[in-house]
Amino acid sequence: MEDKGISKTEVFRQLKEFKKKDMTHRSGKILGSMCTCPHPVGLRAYQMFLESNLGDPGLFKGTKAMEDEVITLLGDLLGKQDIHGHIITGGTEANIMAMRAARNSAKLENPGIKDPEIIVPKSAHFSFKKAADMLCLNIMEAKLDSNYKVDVNSIEEMLSKNTVAVVAVAGTTELGKVDPVEDISNICLENNIYLHVDAAFGGYSIPFLTEIGYEFPKFDFKLKGVCSITIDPHKMGLAPIPTGGILFREKKYLDAMSIETPYLTEDRQSTIVGTRTGASTAATWALMKYLGREGYKKVSNQCMEITKLLYEGIIESGFEMVTEPQLNIVAFKSKDISVDELARRLENLGWAVSKSSYPRAIRVIVMPHIKEKHVKAFIEDLKSLNL
Template identity: 30%
Template sequence: MELPELGTNLLQHVPPRWISVAERYLKRVPVLRERLAKETDTMLAGLEGDLKPYRGQVPTHAQLPAQGLPREQVLREMGVMETREHERWKEGFVSGAVYHGDSEHIDFLNQVYALNSQSNPLHADLWPSATKFEAEVVAMTANMLGAAEANAGRPPEAHVCGSLSSGGTESILLAMKTYRDQAREERGITRPEMVAPASAHPAFEKAAHYFGIHMVRVPVGPDYRADVDAMRKAINRNTIVVIGSAPSFPHGVIDPIEQLSELARERGIGFHTDACLGGFVLPWARKLGYPVPDFDFRLPGVTSMSADTHKFGYAAKGTSVVLYRGSALRSHQYFTSTEWSGGIYFSPTFAGSRPGALIAAAWASLVSTGEAGYLESTRRILETADVLKRGIRAIPELYVLGEPLFVIAFGARGLDIYQVMERMGAKGWNLNGLHKPAAVHLCVTLRHTQPGVAERFLEDLKGAVEYVRAHPSDKGTMAPVYGLAATVPFRGLVSDLLKKYMDLISKV
C-alpha cells in the first residue's frame, strides 16, 4: 500500500477537499478496492497473534456456559492472564498506562473498592457517601489548580466547581458540550467552532464529531507549542472555545496558556486547559522549582479545565475531573427530564448510573497521598525524566522534540524511528508512536523511577538504534502501520485500516 514518492509529494500541495473527492472515486474502482482490502487484511493478519495471545491457552467463552463455572475456576483463568500482563508494566516497560503500580497502593484501592462496590451516586439518598466523595475530589482538585486565588472576593456561584467523569475523554466531551449549549442559549450560535492546536488530544475531535462543532486545527510552532498568532487568526464570530494543553499528549510541552486564554477572554469566549496529563504533576513541579508557566484558574481567561485523577492522581482507572469557573457555566453540562412518566430524572454527566466504588477510590487515593506524597512522587518522576532526556540526547541519531518535563518525545536522523520503536517492542518496551513529525514518546511514571529502569531503557535504546542502522530493511508488524499513517495523504484509507483494527480487537 505504497504510493510513489513523487505522487505523495505532489498530493501534499493538493487541497484536502480535492483529495477527499479523489479518494472516494478511487475506492469505487473494484480492482483498487480489492487490492486495498487484501493489503490491509494481510497487514492486520500479522497483528492478530499479538492481539489474541490467549487463544488455545485459556478457555474461550463465546456463549454462556450451560452451568455457571465454579468461582475458583473463574479466578484461576483470570489469574493466568493477569500474571502474564502485570510483568511488563510492573517492571516499568510501559509508557504511561500504569502511573503508580505499587502493590501496597493497589491493595489499598482494592479494599476501598470492595467497601463501596454497590454504591451508585445516581441514588444519592441511598449512598450519600458517594456524593460526599465526589464533591471533595472535585474541591481538592480545584484548589490544587488555583481555585483559591480565583474564588477570592467572588460570590459562591462564581467559584470554581465541577464534576467527576469516567476519564479524560469524557471530561473533554462534557466541557465541549457545555460550551456548545452555552453559546447557543446565550449568543444564538448555531454553527459553533472550536479552535485548537494540531497537538490537542483527539477527544476534542471526538467532541466535535458528536456535538456538531466545527474543529479548526491550527499547526503548532517549531517548538511544538500552540502558535498564538495563528490561533488568533483562526478565531471568528462562531468560535465558542479555544483550547490549550498542559502539557500536550504527543510532545509533552505546555502551550502558551496565558496568551491563549487572554485571546479568548478579550473576545468573550471560553478557554479550556486540557491538563488531563499534567494536572497532578505541574502544580507540584512548580513547588519543586521547575519552570512551569501559569496554566490554571490563576489566569482569569481560563474558564474550564480537565485533570485526570486516574493518571498522576494515582486513582483506579475510570475517573477524571472537569472544572468550570462558576456554576452558571457548569449548568449547561447538566441533563434534566421533567416530563417522563417514570418521574423526574437528572444526571450531571453522560452516564446515569456511575460506579461509586471508583469515586471512593479516587477520594481515597487523594487523601492518602496528600501534598507531601504528590511532591515526592513528582520529584522522583522529574529527576528520572532528566536522566532519560540526557541519555536520549547523547545518542547521535536521536533528538528530543521541544522542551518537555516528563513526557519525552524523540525522533531520529537518518533512520526510521518506527523501526526503532519496533525493536524496542521486541525487547519488551511498550512505547507510543507519534507522527507529524514521526517520533516516539515515553511518558515517565513512578514505574520508571525504580532502580535501574532508566538505565535499562537507555541501554536498550542504544542497542535498538544500532540494530536499525545495521538492518534498515526490517519492517516488523506495527512499523508499517505507523509509516502508512504518516505518509499516505488519503486519510480515509488510514481510517478504514483503524476501523478494521478495532474489528479485530473485538473478535473472540
Template identity: 45%
Template structure:
C-alpha cells in the first residue's frame, strides 16, 4: 500500500471511534485534549524518557512538570514521573510501600489499608506483590471509617500482630467522586509511622482549583503534601489537566523515596530506572508542560467552575425527572440511583449513550468532563427518561 492508501484505510477505523465532542461519552474520566497538544505531539513523538540522557530536553521538561504540579499540591521539592496513567502510578506507590516494608521486616506480608471505593489498579498491585489489603467499612458519605482504622491499627499494635505498612486515601474516588478525610488519615499515618498514599488521579487537577461555593460541609478538601503524613500522590494530567493520553503522574514527597524504586539498567544513559514501564514517550510530558503554561492557575480554576456548574445543572434537572443522586456532587462526578444499572446502561448504549455503572452502590455514573455541554445533558436525560418508561 502507498501512503495515501494507508491513511485512507486508517480513516475507516477512526470513524468507528466515538468522539468526545459529540457528547455521547459520559462515563470517561478522560476528555478531548487541548488543541495545542497536537503540535506538541508532533514535536516530541520520537522522544524516549526511558533513556533520558539521549533526550535531555524532554527530561528537563519532565522535571519542570513535576515541580509545577508539586507547586499546586503544596510541595516545593517533589520527586516523580509522568507515566502511562493512574494504574501505573498507584502500582508504583504500592511498590514503594512494599519495598520499604521489606527493609524493616523479613518474611512479612505487606499490609495496606484502603477503601472499598479504591481504583481497580490496587487489586492489580495486590496480585502482583501479594499484598494484604484491609478494607474498612464506608460511612454514609462513602468515605473510609476513621474509627475503624484507628481501632484496627491500635489493636494490631497492642497484640504485636500484623503491622500496617501503608494507607491509601482517595481524593475523588472513581465511582462517586468522594474524598476521604486525608487530613485525619495523615495524622494517623504520622502517629504510627505508616506510609500514606493519596490517589488523586482525578481530583488532583480539580480540588486545588475548586471554588469554595462548590465545597460540601461533609468532606475535608485538604488532601495534598501540606499534610505531613502524605508521602506520595497519583495525579493524572490526561484527565482534567487536558493533556493527551498517556500522561499519568506519580509524585513523592522528595527524592529519598527513589531508592525504593530503582533497579539497575547499566546499558542506559541513566544506570537506574524507577518507573514500571521503561520506554516512555516524551509526548505526555511536553504536552502537560504546554497546557499548564497555557492555562495557568486561573485557566484551571475556570475549567473546574465550568464543569461544576454543568454538574449541578445535571443533578438539578435529573431530580426534576425523578432521578436521585446517591450523594450530592463532591466533584464533577454524578451517580444516579438505579434499581438495575447494568440493564439501564445497556439500553442507553443501544441509543448511543455511553455511561458507566458503580460497583459500591446500584447507580449510573456520569462524569461531567469539559467536552460535555448542557445540550448533551438535556438529550441524555431525555434518553434516560425514555429508557425508564419502557
C-alpha cells in the first residue's frame, strides 16, 4: 500500500493533540523540574540558528565565534575569563566529559593506574553513576553532614592512589545545597587530584545572589584546585533544551580526550555529541547579552523571594522542612503520612511534585515559572489536606 503521507493541516492537528497531553511550565503546576519556560529572546535566537552545526565549525564560523565569546562570558562569571569549553547538551554530557578528562589526564600522568576511582558526594547527580558505568570508574560516595553538604573528612578518608577525580556540587539536585568547595579544593591541590564542580543548577544563580548580598561559600575557578565546572544554561540560564555548558581551567583537559575527526573542518573533537546544534550557543549568547548580570540578578532574586514565601507557607500549614533552603529548592514532609502518600495526594490535586531520595521528602524547585499565585494555590491545597 502506498503511503503518501497526510496533509499538513492534519499533521499539525495531531501534534496539537499530543501537546495537550504535555504539562506546561506556564501552568505553574510543574514543581519538580529544573527546566523552565525558555525566555523569548533565547527562543528566538535558538530558532535563528537551527541550521548551524558546531560539530563542523569551519562551515559555521559565526556560530563558532559566538561559542568562543560565550565560553569567555561564562568563565568570567565563574572567576576566570581565560577558559576552555563548549556549549553542549546539558549537565550529564558536561559531567561525563569532566570525568573523562580527569580519567584520561590521570592515565597520561600515571599510566600505572589500573582501577581508577572517583569520589562524589552522596548528593551528587545520577549522571556520575552513568559516567562511572560508561568510563569504567569505581564510584565512591562521600558522606554528607547534618546539613546534607559533603563531609570533607569523608572525602579525605576515601582518597587513594587510584583516585582520578573528586566531585563537589554547587546546588545539589535534590536539595540545592552548596558543598564546602574551598576545603575540597585545598585537599585536591595538596594531593594533585582533579576537582570537578557540578554547578549545573547553581552556576547561573550563586554568582548573582552573591552580588545581591546572599552568602555562599566560594565554588568557582577562583579556587585554584577547581579544574572544571558544569553550568547549565537550560536551567537557571533560561535557555531552551538542550543547552549545557562545560568549562575547563586548561586546554590540556580537552586535549586529553580529543578524537581525530578525519573529514571535518576541525581536526579533533572533545565533546561526546558529534553533530552539535549551534542554536544552543546562540540562545546562551543572546540571553547573557540581553539580560546582562542585572537581569539575571533579578531572576535569581525573585526565585529566592518566592522560595521564602513557599517555605513560610509550608511551615504554617503544619509540614516539616527536612533542611533550610540554601538555593531555590524546598524539601518537606508530613508527620502523619508517608512521602509517597503525600506526593500521591498532591498529584491528585494536579501538582507535579518530585520526591528526593535522601532524605525522603517532597521537593519543590522554585524555578522562574513558579509565581507567587502558584505558591499561594499550592499552600491552600496543602492546608486542604488537613494533616
